[in-house]
Amino acid sequence: MKALDRWVLHCDLDAFFAAVEQLDHPELRGRPVIVGGDPESRGVVATCSYEARRYGVRSAMPLAQARRLCPHAVFLPVRRERYVQVSRQVFAILARETPVIEPVSIDEAYLEVAGDGPAVAARLRAAVRREVGLAMTVGVAHNRLVAKIACELAKPDGLKVIRPEEAEAVLAPLPVRMLPGLGPAAAARLARVGIETLGQLAAADPVLIRRLFKSRGPELQERARGRDLRPVGLQAPVRSFSEERTFPRDLPAARLLPELARLCEELGGRLRRDGYRATTITLKARFPDFTTITRSRSLPRPVADDATLFAVARELLEHHVPARQPLRLLGVAASGLVHARDPQQLSLWRDDERRLRLAAAVDRVRARYGSDAIGLAARLLGRRTAGGRATP
Numbered sequence: 508m509k510a511l512d513r514w515v516l517h518c519d520l521d522a523f524f525a526a527v528e529q530l531d532h533p534e535l536r537g538r539p540v541i542v543g544g545d546p547e548s549r550g551v552v553a554t555c556s557y558e559a560r561r562y563g564v565r566s567a568m569p570l571a572q573a574r575r576l577c578p579h580a581v582f583l584p585v586r587r588e589r590y591v592q593v594s595r596q597v598f599a600i601l602a603r604e605t606p607v608i609e610p611v612s613i614d615e616a617y618l619e620v621a622g623d624g625p626a627v628a629a630r631l632r633a634a635v636r637r638e639v640g641l642a643m644t645v646g647v648a649h650n651r652l653v654a655k656i657a658c659e660l661a662k663p664d665g666l667k668v669i670r671p672e673e674a675e676a677v678l679a680p681l682p683v684r685m686l687p688g689l690g691p692a693a694a695a696r697l698a699r700v701g702i703e704t705l706g707q708l709a710a711a712d713p714v715l716i717r718r719l720f721k722s723r724g725p726e727l728q729e730r731a732r733g734r735d736l737r738p739v740g741l742q743a744p745v746r747s748f749s750e751e752r753t754f755p756r757d758l759p760a761a762r763l764l765p766e767l768a769r770l771c772e773e774l775g776g777r778l779r780r781d782g783y784r785a786t787t788i789t790l791k792a793r794f795p796d797f798t799t800i801t802r803s804r805s806l807p808r809p810v811a812d813d814a815t816l817f818a819v820a821r822e823l824l825e826h827h828v829p830a831r832q833p834l835r836l837l838g839v840a841a842s843g844l845v846h847a848r849d850p851q852q853l854s855l856w857r858d859d860e861r862r863l864r865l866a867a868a869v870d871r872v873r874a875r876y877g878s879d880a881i882g883l884a885a886r887l888l889g890r891r892t893a894g895g896r897a898t899p
């Protein structure tokens with residue numbers, strides 16, 4: 508066995524919100540618990556206990572459907588403050604073992620540890636169980652990818668170690684969907700050429716895989732073999748997105764709003780493309796004398812639609828930049844990001860799905876007809892038709 512002095516641990520609390528509810532309300536232990544809100548509402552399941560999962564209930568499923576599958580479940584609202592409090596307790600325990608922690612979400616993190624990784628994992632699981640009262644599954648491996656897969660295989664309440672020399676063999680029989688980041692569309696494309704498992708993907712003709720996935724192909728095959736060089740911590744989740752423009756000459760006040768709208772549209776497009784929503788919007792303005800100000804506002808829920816980004820940025824502009832003031836530079840940034848594919852994370856805020864569907868429709872029009880074809884900047888500029896430039 509090869510000696511390893513550096514291990515990656517993927518730590519994930521099991522059914523986190525539901526587990527906290529069962530911890531705080533012992534009478535709910537052993538019962539199907541669904542956190543997400545009133546089943547009469549149009550909301551979705553944020554987390555459900557393993558007892559509910561036996562009935563087919565899953566995260567992100569509409570609550571009404573969850574109730575049809577499991578009518579006797581206990582439905583509970585999301586208690587954000589409490590989950591954040593418990594999460595902090597758990598992260599404090601993780602921090603005892605290593606300073607290299609990369610949080611993925613409220614209940615999930617990658618750790619890099621020196622020394623005996625499997626022993627550290629066992630200690631952490633015991634400490635979280637004893638001091639917080641929750642089950643935490645840990646995957647242990649030599650890289651992030653394999654640690655994450657080990658964790659998936661070990662759930663719930665498990666610990667799995669995959670050593671470097673066994674990684675390729677352990678991954679080979681798994682369905683391709685087990686590869687983090689490989690979505691249903693990619694899996695369907697692979698199924699059409701007869702590739703169902705990671706072993707088949709790894710062994711497939713590179714030319715074929717490149718035809719299916721373009722430049723992503725070689726990396727995908729490396730990952731199917733369990734290879735992943737991304738270090739923990741340095742691959743930290745994106746913290747902010749920003750768009751700014753320096754003008755060739757000071758932009759007169761009358762043209763600031765259309766410019767701001769365009770920046771917000773670009774920012775919104777990037778957020779949506781990468782699946783993020785923002786809870787803080789920051790405006791940046793540089794005056795002709797080079798004085799620069801940044802002013803931020805936090806929002807009650809995560810947003811990624813152009814209209815809201817613009818409304819907030821505009822308010823900041825009108826509030827903090829004197830009327831009739833020309834500017835050298837204008838910028839807008841989005842931070843406090845939440846990933847849109849994490850139902851647990853999203854449920855911590857209330858979200859307006861309709862707005863986002865609208866924004867997605869606008870993105871599709873822009874992709875076809877160009878960025879000025881539709882939207883806020885187009886309206887403010889008084890344009891109705893595309894400028895002919897197609898944006899990728």
Ligand SMILES: [Mg+2]
Nearest residue numbers: 519520522614
């Ligand atoms: Mg979890």
